[in-house]
Amino acid sequence: METDLKDLAIKKAILITGGPVRIPGDMVLPFHPSRSTAGPGAGSVSIVLTFRGMRVKKAISRKEGEFELVQKHGGYELLRNGHPFIPVVEIRPTIFHSPEQAFFNLDTECIYDCKFCASRKLDKRITKNLDLDKVVSMVLNASKRDDFKAVAFTSAVVDSPSETVKRLAYVICRVREQLDPDIPIGVEPYVECFDDIDRLKAAGADEIKINIETYDEGTFKKVCGKQDFRWILKAIRYAVQVFGRGKVCTNIIVGLGETDENVLEGVSYMAKIGCVTTLRPLKLNDLNVSDLENSLGHLEPVTPDRMIRLAEGQKEIFELYGISPLSFRTMCHMCTCCDIVPFRDI
Numbered sequence: 304m305e306t307d308l309k310d311l312a313i314k315k316a317i318l319i320t321g322g323p324v325r326i327p328g329d330m331v332l333p334f335h336p337s338r339s340t341a342g343p344g345a346g347s348v349s350i351v352l353t354f355r356g357m358r359v360k361k362a363i364s365r366k367e368g369e370f371e372l373v374q375k376h377g378g379y380e381l382l383r384n385g386h387p388f389i390p391v392v393e394i395r396p397t398i399f400h401s402p403e404q405a406f407f408n409l410d411t412e413c414i415y416d417c418k419f420c421a422s423r424k425l426d427k428r429i430t431k432n433l434d435l436d437k438v439v440s441m442v443l444n445a446s447k448r449d450d451f452k453a454v455a456f457t458s459a460v461v462d463s464p465s466e467t468v469k470r471l472a473y474v475i476c477r478v479r480e481q482l483d484p485d486i487p488i489g490v491e492p493y494v495e496c497f498d499d500i501d502r503l504k505a506a507g508a509d510e511i512k513i514n515i516e517t518y519d520e521g522t523f524k525k526v527c528g529k530q531d532f533r534w535i536l537k538a539i540r541y542a543v544q545v546f547g548r549g550k551v552c553t554n555i556i557v558g559l560g561e562t563d564e565n566v567l568e569g570v571s572y573m574a575k576i577g578c579v580t581t582l583r584p585l586k587l588n589d590l591n592v593s594d595l596e597n598s599l600g601h602l603e604p605v606t607p608d609r610m611i612r613l614a615e616g617q618k619e620i621f622e623l624y625g626i627s628p629l630s631f632r633t634m635c636h637m638c639t640c641c642d643i644v645p646f647r648d649i
C-alpha cells in the first residue's frame with residue numbers, strides 16, 4: 304500500500320476508534336447534525352467529515368473532545384489533543400443518517416438482547432417513532448435532492464422477524480414503485496425463514512445485509528444468545544442465491560475478545576460464499592459496557608493498528624475470491640463512514 308494512503312487510513316482508524324470532536328461554542332455548522340438510532344453512533348449527535356477521499360462519521364460535543372474542529376483560511380482543520388492532526392477537512396451533509404443515502408431504522412424496540420446493542424436502549428424521545436407511510440414520503444421528498452443516490456432500511460425486531468420483514472417489504476415496495484428505477488435500495492433485516500429473504504427481494508430490494516456479528520460461535524452465544532448462529536449462516540448462503548454474489552453483506556464486530564485469525568476466518572468463509580464482510584470496531588459506551596463485560600469479561604478497546612491489520616488481511620481475502628465492497632451501492636459499504644473499507648481506504 305502506498306505510504307501516503309496508509310497514513311491517511313491510519314488517521315481514519317484513529318478517528319473511528321477515538322473520542323468525540325469538540326465543536327467550539329460559537330461555530331455554526333453548515334449542515335444539521337445527524338442523530339442516529341442504529342449503528343455504532345446510535346444515540347449520539349454526529350457529523351460527517353471528509354478528508355482526501357475518506358469519510359468518517361464522528362460524534363460531536365460542544366464541551367469537550369479528543370478532537371477539535373477549528374476554522375482556518377475559510378475551511379476547517381482538525382486537531383487532536385490540541386495538536387494539528389488533519390490540515391484540511393470538510394463537513395458533508397447526510398440525507399438521513401448517511402451521506403447521499405436515506406437510511407431509515409423503522410424501529411428500535413427489540414425482542415432480542417444483543418449485549419453490544421445501544422439502539423434498543425435509547426430514550427424513546429429520540430427513537431423517532433415514524434409510521435411507515437411517513438417514512439415513504441420522507442424518502443420520496445429526499446429523492447429530490449441533488450446528492451441523493453440510495454435508499455436503505457433496517458429495523459429492530461419488535462414482534463417477530465417475519466412481521467418486521469413485512470414492514471420492511473412494505474416500505475421497500477412503496478418506495479420502489481415511486482422512485483427512479485436506477486436508485487438502489489438496500490435492506491438490513493433479521494430473518495427467520497427463506498421466505499423472508501424472497502419477500503424482500505420481491506418487494507424491490509437490490510442488496511441485503513444479514514449480520515452474523517461475530518464468527519466466534521462461543522462469543523455469539525454469549526452476546527446474541529437469543530439468535531441462532533447456524534441459521535444466520537444458512538440465511539446468508541440463501542441470500543446470495545437470491546440477491547447474487549457481491550450483493551449480500553454482513554457485519555463482523557471486532558473487539559468482542561475474538562482473535563484476528565477468527566475474524567479473518569469469518570471473512571474467508573463469507574467471501575467463499577459470495578458475501579462481503581464489514582469489519583466493524585466495537586464501540587463501548589455507557590449503554591453497553593456493563594452488559595458486555597458481564598458476559599465477556601474485560602474487553603480491550605480496538606486499536607487503530609488492529610483495524611488496519613485486519614483491513615489489509617480482509618483486502619487480500621477479497622482479492623483471492625474476487626469480491627469487493629465496491630459492488631455495493633447502498634448501506635455501509637457505500638457510506639464507508641464507520642470502517643476501514645478495502646479498495647476505498649486501503
Ligand code: SF4
Nearest residue numbers: 413415416417420459
Ligand atoms: S437484534 Fe440485537 S443488535 Fe439488532 S436491534 Fe435487536 S438487540 Fe439490537
Ligand code: SF4
Nearest residue numbers: 342401635638640641
Ligand atoms: S457506515 Fe453504516 S453504520 Fe456507519 S454511518 Fe454509514 S450507514 Fe451508518
